[in-house]
Amino acid sequence: MIDSIITYLKSNPLLADSLRVVVAMVxxxxxxxxNALIFIYVERKVWARxxxxxxxxxxxxxxxxxxxxxxxxxxxxxxxxxxxxNRFAFLAMPVFITAVSLLLIIVMPYDYVVAYTLLIFQPIFxxxxxxxxxxxxxxxxxxxxxxxxxxSFNPIFILLTGWISNNKYSIVGGFRAAAxxxxxxxxxxxxxxxxxxxTGSLNLYEIVEKQKSMWLIFLAPLTxxxxxxxxxxxxxRTPFDIPDAESEIIAGWNTEYSASxxxxxxxxxxxxxxxxxxxxxxxxxxxxxxxxxxxxxxxMSGPLWLMIKTYFFMFLYILIRAAFPRYRIDQLLSLxxxxxxxxxxxxLLIVIAVKYYLMSMGLMS
Amino acid sequence: xxxxxxxxxxxxxxxxxxxxxxxxxxxxxxxAMLVIYLNYRLAHKPSKSEIKLSTYECGEEIIGxxxxxxxxxxxxxxxxxxxxxxxxxxxxxxxxQSIELSFVGFVGIILLLAITVFSIGxxxxxxxxxxx
Numbered sequence: 348m349i350d351s352i353i354t355y356l357k358s359n360p361l362l363a364d365s366l367r368v369v370v371a372m373v374x375x376x377x378x379x380x381x382n383a384l385i386f387i388y389v390e391r392k393v394w395a396r397x398x399x400x401x402x403x404x405x406x407x408x409x410x411x412x413x414x415x416x417x418x419x420x421x422x423x424x425x426x427x428x429x430x431x432x433n434r435f436a437f438l439a440m441p442v443f444i445t446a447v448s449l450l451l452i453i454v455m456p457y458d459y460v461v462a463y464t465l466l467i468f469q470p471i472f473x474x475x476x477x478x479x480x481x482x483x484x485x486x487x488x489x490x491x492x493x494x495x496x497x498x499s500f501n502p503i504f505i506l507l508t509g510w511i512s513n514n515k516y517s518i519v520g521g522f523r524a525a526a527x528x529x530x531x532x533x534x535x536x537x538x539x540x541x542x543x544x545x546t547g548s549l550n551l552y553e554i555v556e557k558q559k560s561m562w563l564i565f566l567a568p569l570t571x572x573x574x575x576x577x578x579x580x581x582x583x584r585t586p587f588d589i590p591d592a593e594s595e596i597i598a599g600w601n602t603e604y605s606a607s608x609x610x611x612x613x614x615x616x617x618x619x620x621x622x623x624x625x626x627x628x629x630x631x632x633x634x635x636x637x638x639x640x641x642x643x644x645x646x647m648s649g650p651l652w653l654m655i656k657t658y659f660f661m662f663l664y665i666l667i668r669a670a671f672p673r674y675r676i677d678q679l680l681s682l683x684x685x686x687x688x689x690x691x692x693x694x695l696l697i698v699i700a701v702k703y704y705l706m707s708m709g710l711m712s
Numbered sequence: 713x714x715x716x717x718x719x720x721x722x723x724x725x726x727x728x729x730x731x732x733x734x735x736x737x738x739x740x741x742x743x744a745m746l747v748i749y750l751n752y753r754l755a756h757k758p759s760k761s762e763i764k765l766s767t768y769e770c771g772e773e774i775i776g777x778x779x780x781x782x783x784x785x786x787x788x789x790x791x792x793x794x795x796x797x798x799x800x801x802x803x804x805x806x807x808x809q810s811i812e813l814s815f816v817g818f819v820g821i822i823l824l825l826a827i828t829v830f831s832i833g834x835x836x837x838x839x840x841x842x843x844x
Contacts, residue, residue, distance in 0.1 A: 350749045361731075362813060368732040394725065425755050426748075430765040431778075442744040449740035453732055491735075499797075514767050515778045525844075529793040536800035543807035602768055609752035610743055677843035680789070684841050688796070688832060692825050695803070699818070699826050 349474055370481040371458035378461050379452045384414045390665045397669040431514065432603060436511040441608040441615075443506045447497060448615035451622045454493050456484045456551060456634075458615045460650035460654065467647065484551070491539060491549045492511040495532075498581065498619075502528040508612075509600035514708035520599030523676050528581060530683040536576040537691035541570045541698040555634035564631040569694045571631045573687065574631045578623040580683075583616060587679060619705070620664060621657070628656035788840045791834060799828045 356363035379465050386404070397401030403410030425456065428437050462478040487493055502525040511520020543549060545566060546557040564571050580587040601612050628634060634656070635649035643651065674682070767774055806821055835841050 364731055365735060368728075368735045369734075369739070376739065376743060422747075422754050423756070424749050424751070426751060426758060427760075427764060429767050430762075431767050438748065441747065442741065445744040446737060446740040450733065450736055453736035471741075473745065483728070484734065486728050486732070488729075492801075493729075494844055495801075496806075510779065512816065513778050515769065518778055518780075522786065526789050533796040533800055536797065536804060540800065540804045541806045542806060546810060549808055551806075590797065597768070603725055606755065607748050610751075612745060664828045680841070680843055684792070685836060689829060692829055695825070697821075 353477075361428040368453070368483050370478075371462075371483045372453055374461040374481070375452040375455070375457040375484075376449065377455050378620070379449065380616060382615055382621055384418075386617055386621055386661055388414050389593070389661070390668070393662070393665045394669050397666070417561065420608045421606060425604045426608065431513040433511045433513075435514050436501045436507070438604075438608060440504060440508040440511065441604065443609040444501070444508070444616075445611040445615040447500045447504065448618045448622075450490050450497050450631075451494060451618065452486060453495070453620055454487050454551075455625055456482075456629075456653070458482050458484055459635075460653060463646050463650045466644065470691070473483050478530060484637040486549065489549045490551045491554075494622075495536060495539070496515060499532065501619075502532075505600050512600070512603040514603050516597045517600050518604040520602065524583065524600055527583070527587065527676070527679060527683075531577045531580040531687075532681050534573060534683060534687040534691040535581055537688075537695055538573040538577060539630070541691075542574075543697050543700050544702055551629055551634075555629055555636060557712075558633040558636060562631065562636075567631075567694075567698055569576075569690075571627075571700060573631065573691050573694060575627065577687065578579065578627060579664065579667065580679075582620040582623050582664075584620060584664055586674050588673060611704050621661065624664060625653070625657045626662035632656045740820055784799055785840065785842065788835065792841060795831060798823055 356366070390700070391413075392402040403413035406412040406416045426438075428434055438482055462482050465475055467477055482492070486492045493523070505523040505528070506521045509517040509519075509524070542554065542563060545563060547555045548557065601609060604612060635653040637648065637652035640648040640651055736833070769775075803821060803826065806817065809817075832841075
């Protein structure tokens with residue numbers, strides 16, 4: 348049965364590719380949604396504990412089912428579209444923002460994580476090994492470039508969302524968010540350029556494979572710090588969450604949103620935060636490289652290492668959110684243009700010098 | 713390396729890129745619309761009063777228009793971003809090939825960086841990159 352399917356697909360490469368992409372995307376989507384739920388739950392719990400509160404406790408053991416209850420609750424809410432807002436665009440913008448954020452996950456190696464973790468069930472269902480062929484994220488030769496192309500849609504969409512809501516808080520929030528994202532994009536790109544100089548590749552898989560001898564964090568610590576700061580700003584998280592500073596402009600550019608459009612916007616934000624945590628793990632901490640974990644097969648420990656590292660950065664994001672106060676918008680923008688931009692240019696020059704030195708020593712090809 | 717020889721094999725890979733992106737976009741759009749549709753079907757729909765549909769302004773009476781003109785200084789951020797971002801993308805593309813490019817390419821990149829830093833510095837000196 349399986350053999351005949353494989354021979355049929357081999358004669359139809361386009362169909363086989365499409366099917367592969369669909370399987371990979373569905374995998375990655377389910378994985379991403381689960382992780383967004385876990386991220387929000389962990390964030391609420393850790394955030395509460397740092398404030399000496401309990402966090403969610405009521406639904407399920409330790410409040411584990413709280414997020415699912417919230418999800419069901421939000422689906423039962425009424426969608427309110429303000430009379431002054433543009434009806435069609437008001438519903439279309441959350442769909443676009445979420446769809447574009449979810450587009451990131453096909454480029455990230457999440458389908459690889461799912462496919463190789465499911466190999467646990469290989470002794471029971473031998474056919475599951477076919478999932479190894481469903482990994483498509485390794486084929487993006489320009490993966491890093493693609494991530495930035497997708498991310499650069501965000502300022503436009505956010506500005507539009509604020510504008511079509513026709514609310515003063517939304518518009519101020521939208522303008523602030525767009526300025527912030529634009530300002531931090533440049534040091535973000537320059538610090539990634541330093542990573543690309545050291546690894547010589549735009550493919551996420553090759554970037555990880557190049558770190559086999561040494562993780563980039565040891566080679567370029569300044570790049571890591573720059574990338575961490577700008578990644579938090581690009582994900583609009585505290586201390587750079589000026590777009591939705593509750594005490595000044597209610598909820599920023601999503602003030603007018605309620606029910607499922609609001610859910611979609613929040614989900615898009617968490618997807619972007621999770622993707623940036625994964626990028627930190629891939630660029631600087633060797634992605635899925637690491638010793639074989641005890642009790643797991645060798646191909647499965649790679650994805651598990653990637654998840655462990657990603658969750659470490661997620662945890663760091665949450666602690667940063669709990670510990671630091673918010674910047675003011677003018678302070679934030681001047682931080683980007685007067686400090687981070689010159690620093691990232693200097694960092695790029697340092698990295699180029701390190702690269703030429705290592706090449707002359709024969710330590711790097 | 714990659715940019716130099718776009719062979720037939722590379723062409724197939726590139727096509728897979730676009731195919732994968734378009735399929736992923738369709739799936740994620742469908743998912744987002746499904747959530748809104750589910751909400752629309754499941755939600756109970758009480759009557760909508762004029763006050764409920766009015767713009768949110770902390771319960772006060774709404775004053776004036778929201779869609780006002782932004783100060784022109786805001787657009788300086790856009791322009792500065794445009795300059796710096798194009799150069800950053802050029803640097804990113806150069807970085808892939810940095811092994812193969814000679815000293816000339818290196819000097820070119822240094823010049824490009826110097827021009828960027830100078831132009832952004834000039835804008836800062838003129839007090840144009842300032843939030844008002």
